[in-house]
Amino acid sequence: MLCSFNMAMITPEELFPPIDLSSTIGFGYWGVLVDSLLTGITVLQLFLYFQNHHKDHFHVKITVISLCILDVLSWALFCYAYYYYLVRNYGNDLALLTIPWPFGTEVIVEAFVCFGAQMFFASQVYGINRKSWPVAAFIAMLALIALATGITVGVISIHNRSMQFVGSKTLEVLTDINKGLATVTDIVATIAMCYFLSSARSGVKRTNSIIKSLMFWAIHRGILLTAWQSADLFLYVAAPSKDYWVPFHMNLSKIYVNTMLAMLNARSTLRKQNGSGFSSIHLTSHGQTLANSDTYTLEPPPSDQRFSAEFQSKHQPLTSSVQSVFKKAATCEDEV
Numbered sequence: 001m002l003c004s005f006n007m008a009m010i011t012p013e014e015l016f017p018p019i020d021l022s023s024t025i026g027f028g029y030w031g032v033l034v035d036s037l038l039t040g041i042t043v044l045q046l047f048l049y050f051q052n053h054h055k056d057h058f059h060v061k062i063t064v065i066s067l068c069i070l071d072v073l074s075w076a077l078f079c080y081a082y083y084y085y086l087v088r089n090y091g092n093d094l095a096l097l098t099i100p101w102p103f104g105t106e107v108i109v110e111a112f113v114c115f116g117a118q119m120f121f122a123s124q125v126y127g128i129n130r131k132s133w134p135v136a137a138f139i140a141m142l143a144l145i146a147l148a149t150g151i152t153v154g155v156i157s158i159h160n161r162s163m164q165f166v167g168s169k170t171l172e173v174l175t176d177i178n179k180g181l182a183t184v185t186d187i188v189a190t191i192a193m194c195y196f197l198s199s200a201r202s203g204v205k206r207t208n209s210i211i212k213s214l215m216f217w218a219i220h221r222g223i224l225l226t227a228w229q230s231a232d233l234f235l236y237v238a239a240p241s242k243d244y245w246v247p248f249h250m251n252l253s254k255i256y257v258n259t260m261l262a263m264l265n266a267r268s269t270l271r272k273q274n275g276s277g278f279s280s281i282h283l284t285s286h287g288q289t290l291a292n293s294d295t296y297t298l299e300p301p302p303s304d305q306r307f308s309a310e311f312q313s314k315h316q317p318l319t320s321s322v323q324s325v326f327k328k329a330a331t332c333e334d335e336v
Contacts, residue, residue: 019093024243025085031247032078038254039075042068045261052268064261067116071257074109077102078250097163104157111150113253114182117260118143121189128196135192142185149178163241172240179236183229190222213270221259228255 046068050061081102089095119140126136153174157165165171197211197218228248235245 019096021096024096025082027243028078028082028246028250029086031250032082034247035075035078035250035254038251038258039072042071042254042257042261045258045265048265049261053264056264060264063116063120064264067113067257067260070109070113070116071253074106074113074253077106077109081106099157099161099163099165101158101161104154104159104161106154107157108151108154110249110253111147111154111178114150114256115143115147117256118146118182118185118189120260121193125189125192125196128193128200132192132196135188139185139189139192142181142188146178146181146185149174149181153178172237175236175240176233179229179233183226183233186222186225186229190218190226193218210270213266217263217266221263224259225255228252 046064049064054061081100084100084102085095122136122139122143125132125139153171156171156174160171194215197215201208201211229252232245232248232252235248239245
């Protein structure tokens with residue numbers, strides 16, 4: 001009777017004490033909310049891109065579409081992972097000791113997103129100045145190694161789904177290499193792009209204005225990505241078994257894709273800022289094709305005579321790097 005009385009006095013909370021998930025699943029939960037918001041921004045920017053820049057080269061459009069699809073897939077995998085914890089295994093404390101397969105798969109998806117964005121900017125560095133191919137190749141090499149380590153981390157995470165393995169030395173070293181190389185790649189790409197853009201300055205005011213705007217976007221993109229990658233790396237190194245780093249990892253692909261789309265969509269603003277009479281910027285090579293000439297001159301569209309005097313006074317040869325700057329940053333359209 002005494003035993004029965006004591007059992008009756010025990011509350012359900014004492015029999016099954018609640019587990020505080022704020023320091024584990026809680027960080028990921030807030031990360032998913034931010035991830036969802038940034039995914040919506042990605043879709044909006046994609047819509048604006050095709051609305052205003054549908055004449056871009058085919059390979060640029062394929063790159064944009066592929067990265068956006070992978071970015072949305074990354075968000076979907078995280079949503080399913082937290083559905084696994086919070087719905088499918090609600091009340092099952094043992095589920096917290098395992099890592100669902102979407103986490104490892106998402107690491108692979110994110111590695112491809114980062115690689116694609118970094119290769120895009122490596123190609124832009126090469127396009128600005130063809131003599132910069134060693135720098136572009138170095139950026140591509142770093143991005144490729146980061147991709148390989150990211151795929152390795154993802155495959156290992158899929159096959160070793162124990163939560164204890166997250167803090168293992170093997171996974172920690174590979175993850176540190178992956179995040180560290182990605183950070184270095186973004187820093188090198190930003191510095192290279194700013195350097196070669198600066199070297200492409202000319203005596204034409206409008207050219208320098210566009211180059212200045214491109215450098216502004218490149219520097220801010222580099223600062224944001226470096227800060228985000230560094231925070232992700234620092235928090236993971238400091239506490240790999242905790243989830244402090246998870247929100248930064250969740251939203252990393254969103255930062256890559258949205259900064260790339262922001263730079264592409266900014267061309268409409270650049271076009272407006274450089275004169276309403278300029279729907280595009282024409283580059284001519286005195287009868288030669290752009291592919292076979294190293295020297296080009298800048299001239300206004302035939303239908304616009306307002307700036308003729310300015311261009312006649314400043315009509316001078318430009319290097320092929322400026323041709324690439326205007327072709328990629330101003331219109332990215334086949335205007336020649």
